[in-house]
Amino acid sequence: MTAKKNEAQIPAMLKKARALPQTPRMAWQFGVKRLRLWVWDDEQDRAERPYSMLVMELYPRGNVITNLLASPVGTYPNPIDALYMLLKQMVDPAEDEKLQRPVQISFIDEKLLEYCREPLVSIGIEVVKLTEATGVEDYITKFSNKLIERGRASRGDAAERPGVHKGVGIQRHALEQYFSACKDFYSSNPWRRIDEVCAIEAEWLKGGEKRYVTVLGSSDRTYGVAVMGSIQALRRKYARASGTYDVEKDIEANMLCGNCGKEPTAETFRCTGCRTLFYCDQECQRGNWNQHQYECEDPSKLEHVTREVWNKREQTMVFLDPSAVPFDDLEYAEVNKFWDAQSSKFPLIFVSIQGSPMLPPRVVRPTPEELEWMTQLISALLQT
Structure with missing residues (x-):
């Protein structure tokens, strides 16, 4: 959808819409929803989260009458495109819809409302601001699933996992400090001077805990930090990653x-x-x-x-493609302006819980103490 092309057609569309019969009490709503899925953008050569523009008939039918993915992919809709979409629905609707002009159109976004107010009022349509209509989330969920089923979009395995901010006791200021430290860490490229095979002993003076750290990235595969409770665990982790680990020979792995x-x-x-x-x-x-x-x-x-004591918590922070990160994390960081939404990498922090062979491993989000520990650690690594 080209904004300039659409803008050129708007005067003629307004004239046609003014001549249409106005259905008594008919009310529409225009809304924009960012989908929790990924669509490949050939121009950007990367996956983007698309925005869906919706026109809903609040009265009398109470349903979505049309929707359209905004273009370019990943870009919030232009006000011109919003007005064009509304007018097109009036003068050139789908085959099963009538040519008609609503009495009222409500908006959720104040900026879109202000742009569309004057031209819509000029053709006898009341313009108001309302909250999002009930049922939109269910519609968007079904619409998103259809896009995925048809192969037009995708969603990662971790997409719907809870964000780190939803953990018990996690505070906003702690996350602000974490993202700030990650930003400095990523821009300094510590993996250029610290090899992955190097084990760094780190002790947090506040808690008196001693851990063993490796900086990931010298192999140009994954960038970040991995933290283990012992040097033996760190060695096994590296051996697994390099394909040289032999659990049969590593008797200590089962001796806790x-x-x-x-x-x-x-x-x-x-x-x-x-x-x-x-x-x-x-x-x-x-x-x-x-x-x-x-x-x-x-x-x-x-x-x-x-034994509960056999559970070993291994902290990891890795810079991943946003499509591999839970949407909760992406949205929280974007809303709070903690991380650049256009960045190709996102600092994901998680904790792997590994027990004995009889206890299945699992991945959870960090506790407040673990989040603070990681923040202090990556800040300290900048000084090495």
Whole structure:
């Protein structure tokens, strides 16, 4: 849709619309919705989130009578295109619609309303501002699903996962600091001076926690930061990524203390009864006996033995293509102006929870403490 071409046709369309019969009490609404899906834009050579322009008949039928994806893809509709679409619906509607002129047209967007007010009032249409009509979200959901089913759009696996801001205790100012640190981190290109194979020991003085960090990006595959609780876990992570990991040879991968969850040191204690659980020392073994004695006496329970302390939380921040990021994160960052909406990369933070072989891994969003830890970490890495 070309704005200049449409603008040239508007005077003639207004003249035609003025001559149409005005249906008593008929009310329309013009709305714009950004779709939660991705459409490939050949001109930009990247995926974009399109905007859908809708004309709804509020009365008498209460339904959407036409909709159209705004062009260019990913760009908010031009006011000229909004007026053109409304007038076209009056003078040149679809075959199953009548030539008619509504009594009232409402807008949700103030800027679109101000542009369209004078020409619409000139043809006897009242112009008002109202909130979005009920049922629009359901319509947009169905419309989006149809676009995906027809292969005209796509949606990533993580698209509808909750945003980091929805986590319990996560504050706006903490996210503002996080995005600011990520912006500095990305522009400094630390992966150009720190190789992925380097393990950096980091200690957060506030919490007294010691972690092991690797800066991702020297291989030009994924840019960001990965944080592990031990140097052994970091080595295994790298071995998996490089395709050299052998779980059969890595006996330590399955040797976590049944009491505290730590990885073994040079000397490891093993339960002599079931020969299944390992412990750091005799103190840990004694401390876990009240729980383990029932498992030890019943071999069938050992098949399902699990410990909360075996869950290891691995923090990661990676710069991803926006199409791989939850829409909640993208929209929150854009509304608060924390991150450039036109950027080709977005800093996604998440936590991988990995337990024993009997506990399935999962991905969650960070706690307030983990978010602060990552923010402080990437700020400190800029000084290395």
